[in-house]
Amino acid sequence: MKVPAPHPTLEAVAAHAGVSRATVSRVVNGTPGVRPELREKVKRSVAELGYVPNSAARSLVTRRTGAVAVVIAEPETRVFADPFFARQLRGISRELSANDLQLLLLLVEDEADYQRVGRYLAGGHVDGTLMFSLHANDPLRGIAAASGLPTVFGGRPWWPEWERDASLVYVDTDNRDGARQAVGHLLDTGRRRIAVITGPLDQTSAVDRLAGYCDALGVTEPEPALHAHGDFTVDGGAAAMARLLAHSPAPDAVFAGNDLMATGALRALRAHGLSVPADVAVVGYDDLEPAAWADPPLTTVRQDIARMGEIMASLLLRSLNAPESPPASVIIPTELVVRASA
Amino acid sequence: MKVPAPHPTLEAVAAHAGVSRATVSRVVNGTPGVRPELREKVKRSVAELGYVPNSAARSLVTRRTGAVAVVIAEPETRVFADPFFARQLRGISRELSANDLQLLLLLVEDEADYQRVGRYLAGGHVDGTLMFSLHANDPLRGIAAASGLPTVFGGRPWWPEWERDASLVYVDTDNRDGARQAVGHLLDTGRRRIAVITGPLDQTSAVDRLAGYCDALGVTEPEPALHAHGDFTVDGGAAAMARLLAHSPAPDAVFAGNDLMATGALRALRAHGLSVPADVAVVGYDDLEPAAWADPPLTTVRQDIARMGEIMASLLLRSLNAPESPPASVIIPTELVVRASA
Structure with a gap:
């Protein structure tokens, strides 16, 4: 009664070949030290199941959980009613998917939400966060700092002396x-x-x-x-x-x-x-x-909102891959579109 | 420059009192074995910061991560365009928040998404999952099973011999x-x-x-x-x-x-x-x-969609708290509303 996944996982290959995950990983990554008969077995299972190893994923050396939290400081009622958010998430998700990272969407509205999100982010369940729609002195700033996770903000955040914070990375439109x-x-x-x-x-x-x-x-x-x-x-x-x-x-x-x-x-x-x-x-x-x-x-x-989302995600990827040199913030130009109303 | 969270966390109390998280936890839970001077210190910090321990959270003995994944088998374009999903998430989020559980929203569209979500769910980052908008023979079924997580489906799922699966829990409207x-x-x-x-x-x-x-x-x-x-x-x-x-x-x-x-x-x-x-x-x-x-x-x-979401979340909570006796599925009645179009 088990329904096979359309794209088999490393685990499925391991189960099929009757070897460990590590062995499959070594074979598909070309690491030496696997006995020839095991190597053959794994290769047969890879072929039979149609397993495709993800090289983009392998290149991201710093990944641990394979997931990124996107935190929006708005209630569902606003996030789902304003196409702005769908557009921005579309851009983010395009970029994260291309790098085989899982997007987790978290919304924060009241104070209990902030506490809970803070605990989750500090719990080691994600590799980085993207945060947007922050309000003045938003607690998300402290939460991001306390989590120790690389963070990119969407929209210029607003807290005392933000200009002097060299570690701040954000993407905004002009x-x-x-x-x-x-x-x-x-x-x-x-x-x-x-x-x-x-x-x-x-x-x-x-x-x-x-x-x-x-x-x-x-x-x-x-x-x-x-x-x-x-x-x-x-x-x-x-x-x-x-x-x-x-x-x-x-x-x-x-x-x-x-x-x-x-x-x-x-x-x-x-x-x-x-x-x-x-x-x-x-x-x-x-x-x-x-x-x-x-x-x-x-x-x-x-304003190119999907692009804003893509750039947020790509800056975060850069932070994950090269934590020693945080990327600079990006401001995207805007453009007037004249129609009948003015 | 650190912005204090409006509701202080256990961590904040620990930092303020200069003790460990475990000590704060023991004091607020009334567990014996903490030296009187430490106990006093913690109580002062609790009062000064206005810390409120969450009893609902404490009662949920089986929680490990404090998070629940909500997986929707649809692309963003549909999830954000159809108010059905916002309504259902509103119900789910109301119930999860009341129990101090974090909602993580994950969307799956193509096969790479399914693989990635499968890995995340199997990775121990959530305590349970709610899945909805499944399609016939949806791989989410196998993914839920492989993750070993308690799962409640929204809408009657559809796979061979689903009627005979005693472990299946779903909420649907009639x-x-x-x-x-x-x-x-x-x-x-x-x-x-x-x-x-x-x-x-x-x-x-x-x-x-x-x-x-x-x-x-x-x-x-x-x-x-x-x-x-x-x-x-x-x-x-x-x-x-x-x-x-x-x-x-x-x-x-x-x-x-x-x-x-x-x-x-x-x-x-x-x-x-x-x-x-x-x-x-x-x-x-x-x-x-x-x-x-x-x-x-x-x-x-x-159809009372928000209620459907609430019931899904509450059945999952029951599964988490009493894994030995899985709850029964629920079918919610529907009602005709007559307006001008017919």
Whole structure:
């Protein structure tokens, strides 16, 4: 009743040949010291079962568990509702799979989760970690340090004196420049009362996009009547837009910190009988599916999120293979995509 | 620069008191044999740091790693696009968290993934596994057996002679009865040419829903002109509906194997200028968000997916705590929810 795995493992070959795992390993790796008749037996089993040794795996000398923990500091409800996370995981998983490393996804939300994840990471069950969507002073930083595991962060983390931490490795997109391009485009197309809907301001992505908005307008902080807080969700964007419309004069444009909030803003504008872009131009951020599917399709800032995931994973692989020379952080450029909404 | 965790760990207490983890553990568990001055030191640190020992965790005597692997036999693209998985994970995570167990999510898609997951599970890094969305003869079955870990399956698995496997524990909803109710409702409301869009027929959920459709119509298999295959996605549902409409006479109703495919069917019907439910009634399955948001809102079959996840986790906990008496499988009833589409 045992169902054979489609790709047999080293263990299956060992069982089939009636030898130890170590013997199979020596034969497939060409290590000397195996008796000829055993060598023949193993080779026959390898052929019969169609066993393919993984050379990428063999080259990774520092692997111990063969697994990498991806820790996201968000609840399931957000991780599964925002295509951003699926995209980033796709990139990570592509790179880890290519190196035969197992991806383990862990989500942390409340304080008990942090403790538990800390214990698991410190328990020797993974070779390294990738952490993203951290919040200001996120305990994940201490947890990563305490675990002693090589860690790469997704998005610039935010804790006191992070700039001086030589061991910090992160991958980010150029959020500030992306926001500058978005608001610059609104200015170029004649908009004068440009509002901003920000994401959670305990995350650098949201803070940096707000900074880019201010850069483009030549101000140090947004005018209160032109600023509303969102939470990176559709509903949060709709509520923020409704609050902005309560002020007079109303804005003639809005820059939302991600596509989901921009979609919510479109919904609120429609509910107020306003037309996009005639009355109010809307720009989003991310260029994920909701941007192209929106009505009207969203002008937005494209960041290559899958690539960000791939680079995170490849930097971690470099740390695993050469722990003495940690890689430098990487900032990926962003690009404005103009569609009908602005 | 170390950021303290909001809930201190046993390790933090040990470091603060300058004693070993074992000493802290003995003091908080009331085990004798710790010198009074050390005991006092630990108690002071416990109070100062606000350490709360987790009694639920202590009661779980068989735990070794404190982690449970949740393995889904689907690619990220599906897991993140179908709210079914988020809902099920929410239920699982609620139950595991309440017992201070760490959830590790692993997705398997290609054969290399299966091998790698097999190695990880056999490596002693988790205490048990929950596996769902298996396909016919899924290698996960052999992987679970080879790992020696207590395992609970989500959805009735499907391999030769599964009925005779006394060790098999699974949680499912009553797919066949749910489909019977859905098609019965279409018959009761006067529909006579009722088509079916099935999910992947290598999964028991899809097969059982098709069987329920046949039960309600009193046939052993669907009429070819009234049957189209989908893949549990919106696009798959739209393509299947378009194929059904190519036959003459056209169906006057369609039962789709999940809400996503039903949403796709609505889209295809609209594209063909047909009105729902006047020309064609549509019934979905799952009762997830897309059902209530659809236009018109979908009549569908509600299955309590979060509850299914909770029960899976609680059966696994029982297996961990009492390995000598494995729990019985559980089938959760389903319920028709009537909205505007049928």
